Amino acid sequence: MQVSYTEHKTVELNQNLVQKFKEAFQKPTHVSSKYIGERRIKSRIRGGRVSLFPSIKNCGLISLESNLELAHAISLERDEDILEYRTQAVQIFLTEQQYIIPYFIVRTMYGFEVHEIKPNLETLSEIKVSRFKLVEKILKNYNINFRTFDRTTLLSKEEYIFLNISYQRANYKKIIKSDLENAELIIKKGVFNSRNDLYTLMTSNNLKTTIADYFIFYKKILGV
Incomplete structure (x- = not known):
């Protein structure tokens, strides 16, 4: 199959792309302790501000x-197939003058991924849709x-706030492995419908409530 000039040019412009991904990680x-990307991150929303997510998985x-983006970061932090991730970390050239810096680059057990986050994919302009198609092809x-x-595929506001609380509590202090093993046996036999139910279950068995948060976040035992 004959390769068009445009395709040939984008391949040429991005010939070191895999190396860029490796270097970014x-x-x-x-x-x-903050990871610095290719672009200075600043709030795009008037009155908003940049947030810093303390990622255990990324050690920074x-x-x-x-x-x-916070909702997505929380999902990546929970996903066992995700090894690490970065934000605004790599340039992908579309032409000699134009490039994009994707929101997330991700290193999984199977290779690299690029993740773009938009409020509503259904309302994207034709230009942005065509740009995404070009990026996918590259x-x-x-x-x-x-x-x-x-928004339709990310955690809801209620979900990511709930999970963020459990995440912060679960990682505030190191949890003893034997306590986790004991808690797992207790949880399998216990009856609970909420975080508070789990807290009660832990305290009634002389275990810390942060262990309940660990199982909520990493083991997804409440279905979130």
């Missing part, structure tokens, strides 16, 4: 620009998956 944190602070040359997410 090798890049150390700033002295502030991940910069986020919106609650939708990444396919390097066996990098391109995935898009919006």
